Amino acid sequence: MSSDTQDNKILIAASLTTASALAQALYIYFKNRNPDVETEESESSTSMVDPAYGESRFITRIDAVQRASVISNLSYKIAVSLLKGGENFHGQVTINFNLSYQGYHLSLDYTGKEIKHLIINGHVVSDKTAFKDHKIYLQRNLLHLGQNEVKIRFVSAYVKDCQGLHYFKDPQDDREYLYSQCEAADAHKIFPCFDQPDLKAPYELLVFAPADWKVMSTKASSKISTKEELGFQQSILKFSVNHELYDLFGDEPFKAHEFPQSQKLSTYLYSLMAGPYEAIVDEDQTEIPQRVLCRQSLTEYVKKIAQTWFKVSIKCIKFYEKFFSTPWPFDKFDHLFVPDYNMGAMENVGMVIYTESYIQRDEVFTRDKQQGVLVTLLHEISHMWFGNLVTMKWWDDLWLNESFANFISYVCLDQADGLEEYDLAWSIFLSENFWGMEEDQQSTTHPIAGSCANTEEAQNLFDGISYGKGACFLRQLFFYFGDQVMRDGLQTYFHKFAYKNTVLNDFLTELGAAAKRLGIKEDLVDWSYSWLKSSGINIISYEYDLNDQNEILEFRVIQDLHHNGQNRLRKQKFVIALLDDNMQVIEEVEAHTSDKSRVTVIHGLAGKKLPQAFFSNYRCYGYGKFKIDNRSLKAFDEKLGLIKDSMQRKLLINTLNEMLKDQELSGSQFLGILKKHLKTETSDSVLSSSLQSYIPLYHEVFVLIVKDLLGSGRFENKTTLHLLVECAINAARNDEDVLVIKKWFDRRRFTLLDGAVIEHIEVSTKHLHSITKRIFSSFSIPQEEKDNYLDKLAEIDSSDWTQQTKYYCSSAIPTVANKQKLWSQYFDQDIEWQYSNYQYSFIGFNQVIHRHLNEDFVQAFFQRIPEIFKKKGRFIAESYFHYLQPDYLVDDENIQRYRDLLKQVSDGSSDNSHFINLIKNMIDDLVLQQKGKALSADYLESIKHL
Ligand SMILES: [Zn+2]
Structure with a gap:
């Protein structure tokens, strides 16, 4: 069927008749020539519901492999009616595909409320058992070799758990918003499809939505029309839409939004966003049209950051285009902040969504948080190449998406032209390292290149191994082989596999070939496998011999295996810093481990004078549990604060925390070092990680902050002050401390324990929320008084x-x-x-x-x-x-x-x-x-x- 021919007929008709007469004529024309358009009676007779609806189901790799082996030339034409009220939405999908083998019992994935009709190659399916266990079984006798068409009229439910088409009603103004989240495999909660990453397809989309809503998807809409307009009739004919799909609106005004065919993409990257979202357009940029969107009640806050997002995005895109030698692969770029979201962001093609917690409302973000949010933006942008342009074949290789996006976003923040003001890339990166290490030490650890038999197991791979450890592996690869290997390898990788799917081997083959071209003798592929295909963490310690003059005779690095995981010795390169009495770096020496021997002699340290302390894994190029010898520990105990670089202090405190976990340090020793150190610490980043993560001694922390830290008067920086009072509020658990913060609410001023006002900072709305929560948890404050605080808060913030x-x-x-x-x-x-x-x-x-x-x-x-x-x-x-x-x-x-x-x-x-x-x-x-x-x-x- 050629839509062009249809369009021409309609255009002629439209010039001859009025809109309503045209609609009637079209319906009759359409109904007569297309037997697929059923009357409502016949639809109800074929209506099907899934007996397993409401139970959990998953898609297996076996099914996915079978389907991918016989299906090609796949495309989707989707029409949906998005109704207000948060219950259901209705739709119709026409799926075209080529079938090369008829031996499998082929099925589509669908977790929906009802199928009103199922038509396979023109035959109405009346067997109601075709829809069961979240699958629509396509009867073999109705399919044929070559091109097939399946048409389904369906009813799906909005979700409130971010798995499908999520519904949110803004309590501030009662406006309703929708956004889709399809990864890992939830596109089939929106419409029937082959929901697996390697069945890429182009999508055409027609959406009927309330007249005051915007609708967004992968591409910009090509046409928005009301029922009375000519474009509307063209759209419904093009999508073969029955009037009953938009009759659902009754008297409510609605519009039809038509979207042109997208590039080929995986179902998990499909997107559908709708609602009265506010859009801020990038007026300066024409190369890649950008918009930032949010719900209306947040417009004033989003306006403040929109220009930063536009600017950073463009600088970042330019960096990636150069790094990958591949131009931005899609057209427009919308950024949408969404409410009630359970993740940070999602890289839908051209339509990225972010949690609203990235928007600074009436609160103050630390520099870490500000730059950390931008790292996420850069992460999502890198996915346009890594994940969206070239996609993993199955979820086993999720790390190809996530480890890479994670790592390269830090490289971009650190190196991209025009982003020099953001200087915390590698300091923030430490959280990836800590996250990876934490999960790698658990019994559930798995290789970075994981394995999953179904989409339920795929969800387990969204963890600290795929994101954190995988990113550390790539940082090590960069350090070990040099960044040119990555640049050269990726160029050929993207050129070879654009709009296709890959497995681990494809990626490593290109990097390995690049290493050979650059004259690197070591086998990059072998080296990578040792990291990617085995789980577990190496424990790296050192010992040394001295001569009479306190010079190092021999320095040995020792590699041990952690008890969890299928651990093995690995080759890696890292830096040991030699520190003097004032904790200044005398020298940085490269050290390495071997995959053959537990002990490696570091010749570069022979003959050096014994320093005051060794700092192993300085700058964090390596990955593992790096130990500290007793002499160095004593020095850090006394002088940790003298280490100039805050990133290294943060790294060291985490190493101490690991020693606490391994019982090499007692709780009081650990706390003793921290308390001593906090008296001089000035970095927001180190303060927050020390206060929030390492000291669950609520009252002690409260007093430490409100008396010692804030009372010292050494903090004037607003973000640090905000951070400290927020930590103090969270630590106020006993009645005595809650009474102090209750006064902060009453007076809208922060005070010390002796009543002195803390200057340079005012109580924000965010603080009032935190204080109210603590008041409600208290045992001594009467309920009536508690209710008064909540009422006051509701008056201030709705x-x-x-x-x-x-x-x-x-x-x-x-x-x-x-x-x-x-x-x-x-x-x-x-x-x-x-x-x-x-x-x-x-x-x-x-x-x-x-x-x-x-x-x-x-x-x-x-x-x-x-x-x-x-x-x-x-x-x-x-x-x-x-x-x-x-x-x-x-x-x-x-x-x-x-x-x-x-x-x-x-x-x-x-x-x-x-x-x-x-x-x-x-x-x-x-x-x-x-x-x-x-x-x-x-x-x-x-x-x-x-
Ligand atoms: Zn990602």
């Missing part, structure tokens, strides 16, 4: 922040009756909240200071949590687990509860592999904490008495 705080506060009321009421709500009632409200409610409920109120729920948690994983979506179930579990009980009895739970749910089926991993990680954590208990009894004892 945004979704207040809605979230209300969820927190209502579950934070510290009475047994309240906790019991909530527990029953969580587990016995079929609640359907917005995604983030679950978290706020759970965190308010399960506070450590309320643990004596929650004693009855400890056992109940283990009894009820398996059913949550059966009936709730993955992300919401994960919130139940993370935020309601009794992870504060570090004893044999509680560890045994987790072990029993693991036994109960390990029934051999792989569809709960994610749940199993969560339990295993928790057991690892608790066992580790318990081991450290004896050595750190003093430390843990003080945590107990909050």
